[in-house]
Amino acid sequence: QVQLIESGGGLVEAGGSLRLSCAASGRTFINYAMGWFRQPPGKEREFVAAINWSGDTTYYKDSVKGRFTISRDNAKNTVYLQMNSLKPEDTAVYYCAAGDAWRYSYTDLRRYTYWGQGTQVTVSS
Numbered sequence: 001q002v003q004l005i006e007s008g009g010g011l012v013e014a015g016g017s018l019r020l021s022c023a024a025s026g027r028t029f030i031n032y033a034m035g036w037f038r039q040p041p042g043k044e045r046e047f048v049a050a051i052n053w054s055g056d057t058t059y060y061k062d063s064v065k066g067r068f069t070i071s072r073d074n075a076k077n078t079v080y081l082q083m084n085s086l087k088p089e090d091t092a093v094y095y096c097a098a099g100d101a102w103r104y105s106y107t108d109l110r111r112y113t114y115w116g117q118g119t120q121v122t123v124s125s
Contacts, residue, residue: 002026002114004096009119012086016123020081022096022116029077032100035112036070036081038092038121045095049081050106059106064090086123093118 008020035050049070072079099112
């Protein structure tokens, strides 16, 4: 089992920044790819960003490239999502996920076994 706890969400004006954190406990953090997903109001959960076990490979949803940065600190069992130049369309509940289902791509929800409880991000216009 891996337990994931997100923090750092909140209300921010368009153009502002937030940094989400996801602290992991339980099984060995370094074994897992980590991802951030989000679920906008009334919509399905969607991929935002992912990072491999070592942190040297990252993946992003096209609409967040150049604005969001995913990173991880394996010594602290924590993954981060730095979000800059936020837009109202970034408003969603953001979820952290850990997974090792190698047959699925990093952008596929099915790769991820463990999920956090989510943190709300609201961007006002």
